[in-house]
Amino acid sequence: MGRNRATLADVARRAGLSKTAASMVLNGREGTRLSAEAHQRVFAAAEELGYRPNLAARSLRTRKTATIAFVSDIVATTRFAGDLIRGALDAARERDHVLLITETQGDATFEQYAIEAVLDRQVDGVIYAAMATRRLTVPAAILGGPVVLLNATSPDGLPSVVPDDEGAGRSVASALLELGHRDAIALIGRNRLKEDDPEVSLAARARLHGIQQTLDEAKVRLLAECFCTEWLPEHGYAAMRSLLSKPKRPSAIICMNDRLAFGAYQALGEAGLTVPEDISVISFDDDPIAAWLRPSLATTALPHEQMGRRAVELLLDGGAAEPSLVPMPLRRRRSLAPPAG
Amino acid sequence: MGRNRATLADVARRAGLSKTAASMVLNGREGTRLSAEAHQRVFAAAEELGYRPNLAARSLRTRKTATIAFVSDIVATTRFAGDLIRGALDAARERDHVLLITETQGDATFEQYAIEAVLDRQVDGVIYAAMATRRLTVPAAILGGPVVLLNATSPDGLPSVVPDDEGAGRSVASALLELGHRDAIALIGRNRLKEDDPEVSLAARARLHGIQQTLDEAKVRLLAECFCTEWLPEHGYAAMRSLLSKPKRPSAIICMNDRLAFGAYQALGEAGLTVPEDISVISFDDDPIAAWLRPSLATTALPHEQMGRRAVELLLDGGAAEPSLVPMPLRRRRSLAPPAG
């Protein structure tokens, strides 16, 4: 890779100047007193030789690599990881930086390895990303330089970027209230573990809080709440069936995520009920399936791309130390309608 | 990042030896005649100081960075990208390498930028990945060093890794034949553009070829073939409805991907038909939704993780120049049954 590239010395020689002069011109240093003609000659020589600086050599001296480490627990198993990475990639490119990506798979040995690997490469900063919004403690080794937490918070008060799940909870509840749903709203996806242990999830508690706050203000109580051990389609399916087996049928369902909603759709379909005429459904995440469902599913979008972008901005441009909340936009789709009655 | 790390000079000083000696010991150079005691002292000093080599300095001299560029057209929009990356990440870690990830978004300017960025960082090789299996021409700039194409082939005869779509086509057709389906198999997802332009897709043609070859051998002809402009759920839905409007109802459906199958499921549900009792469904990709559908969808899995892994192996360990075909395993699930009759 990169055989016989022109070096700075080549450029200087061709311009008839010293390496110092060439370096200063190419780096656009202020306060230097090189003539306009010298500038011309250097630029021309660099152009002709197709000169590109060797970043290894540069960073040896400057201790800057224009490289950011993106260390995450798991990139592959969630479909959202890509968006997080893409946002970070875009923002990094705009600032002439590049991303070194590693994955710890939640394994301490791998994490150790990943951190050494990136520190050895003198990265300018670390984005430490979690795939489920949660609280975590970052390894001490990376605290020597700039760190931003992505989709996570930490007790250390490090800068962090998280989605505004509480705001999303309010949006979801408000959307139903506006349509006239009041005394027959059911919730699918309560989960003690996710709600109570911030190291497992911050989203569950925040979403729930946003929903309840909004309903309380409207003096509305939930018709029913279903607990689910996981937030997967099969659990949404089971929860929906149990709701339908009760005497009073809900007019609207809030699902804690789209996969639960997908399961709920299946149960509704089997029961011969139609969305949204019989029951409205609204949810969280904006998983791609939300748009594919029939009818399309209203949901609040996890702004992953925005978040990835924000993390890079915080890292390179500096910013607030308190958690940076990224709004979750409501996607109004066809699964919403006023209550049937 | 990496404030006051111990340098090789520090280690040498503490061991009471020269940098040369320290370097040779730590790199485990053969043929050197340093005493056992010298070895001990260097190792001890390195250990005590927590020495880690500065890779920028090393690579300046050796022109090796232990870094691989992963350049892809689009990582975010497809959920599979993560698996490709994860496989590459794993294989890279096993070889003490790390991945520099960039995205071109199919934009020539971005591509130019991405390539310069990775070449400037002296990467040891480039994995050039496409998100849809297709043929492409790689930019000349990266041909100076090792390159492996991932999920793509090129006219240049570069080493490449692609899924065995033709084999998948044979698996799918065989699975139906084995169950006894013969004269009522329909296909959803024919598409001239995908089949005829290798720069758009290689998968469509190969899958179709595998299917037809197997059916031909069994002297079976397809009952019907539906053309779809895209392979999205809505197109599968429309195709399925049109099939059901015809006089002879199919006993089994082959969908060219899982998203089409998802749409087909929706149409079957609305028509009051059950899978697999009334109609079997089988498909390609093993998208996560395939396992979430009710009943779960039989499909052939795109072995993305394997492919990412193989690409790194080919790049670092060397290997065949002809395209490396990675098998697509058949996931037998509940959407298959013998024909009703």
Place this chain on the structure above:
DNA sequence: ATGCTCTGCTAAATCAGTTTAGCGACCACT
């Protein structure tokens, strides 16, 4: 005593940049 080989180690060059310190020429001022 001389030359030779082998052992165990080191000085210095090298990679490709950035940065510090300073040089010579010219001009102005006293």
Place this chain on the structure above:
DNA sequence: AGTGGTCGCTAAACTGATTTAGCAGAGCAT
């Protein structure tokens, strides 16, 4: 004539590793 300042530029040090070339001393044979 001497001094000081500015202008336009350069030599050399420096970053932290690897690598080449070679040195001092011991052991042995001639």
